[in-house]
């Protein structure tokens with residue numbers, strides 16, 4: 001048998017998926033993988049059925065069905081506060097996952113260096129490997145997950161082609177402040193670097209915080225490739241719908257990358273989701289309120305365990321400090337927790353570039369009854 005590719009032979013099996021299997025083996029409540037355990041809005045599900053009945057079965061325009069792009073353009077325009085040309089500044093993708101891959105391939109060549117914060121969402125390293133780019137990690141220091149401006153500057157000064165920004169951030173729950181984002185923007189300008197943003201949790205921010213779209217910062221519209229998704233906003237992670245928004249010159253190239261990667265996202269679902277994009281503004285407020293409630297249920301139980309955690313500012317994950325248990329391996333701890341406590345987390349080390357064994361990540365995109373059941377079990381962790 002000939003050798004398989006060296007480039008992808010370095011991929012390891014996702015620890016998140018492994019923990020889902022461990023959860024099933026021990027009948028543990030699965031707080032590892034990040035998806036909601038409730039159904040999407042009924043009107044959206046109905047629109048999906050209607051789109052099938054209406055015969056939307058063949059390829060849509062490769063960069064997105066016109067009515068979806070129009071609806072997305074209106075949404076993005078409301079967020080950015082500027083007009084959006086849905087014909088020239090937008091590509092509909094198979095989730096933010098594909099948007100990120102297309103963004104990397106649009107601006108990076110093999111050998112380029114791409115900066116990203118650590119801890120990071122695991123796909124970014126894979127995106128770099130698939131592009132042939134080299135990831136350069138900048139630490140977000142626990143427990144507050146803030147960056148050191150000197151370390152960030154050193155990464156930019158070392159020569160970057162692009163910087164990846166996940167905001168609100170998975171796994172650490174940071175919502176970066178305008179001041180922090182301005183520091184990143186100043187470095188991007190000074191060192192002439194693209195900024196690829198992953199803003200899938202744009203509508204899940206807590207305690208009155210405001211999500212600042214990176215592209216709205218002075219001078220940043222021209223150098224930002226904004227990736228986002230409908231997965232989290234409408235609880236449709238399995239529909240695989242996302243988008244990439246950037247300047248027309250960038251999108252002209254990204255469209256071709258997208259075409260060769262996937263041709264396009266599922267046509268009937270593209271039509272269906274227009275219904276959700278037309279929901280009133282109150283939909284987004286209710287979504288935020290629902291996640292804030294879920295967060296508070298889980299944090300309430302964690303408070304009772306006496307363990308330390310980082311209070312999430314956004315997204316739907318919490319990093320729990322497991323150092324009092326004295327495990328040398330967070331993977332071992334996570335297996336123990338699934339088996340003995342009955343709740344499956346993700347070992348924190350899967351998100352950090354350099355050996356970090358002190359944390360596990362719990363996901364609270366779950367119904368209150370799931371979270372209460374998990375919370376009762378978590379009380380067994382009490383120190």
Ligand SMILES: Cc1ncc(COP(=O)(O)O)c(C=O)c1O
Nearest residue numbers: 034095096097121170229231242
């Ligand atoms: C930060 C982040 N980006 C992207 C994704 C995947 O998004 P999509 O379903 O749109 O591909 C996830 C899913 O968990 C995520 O946490």
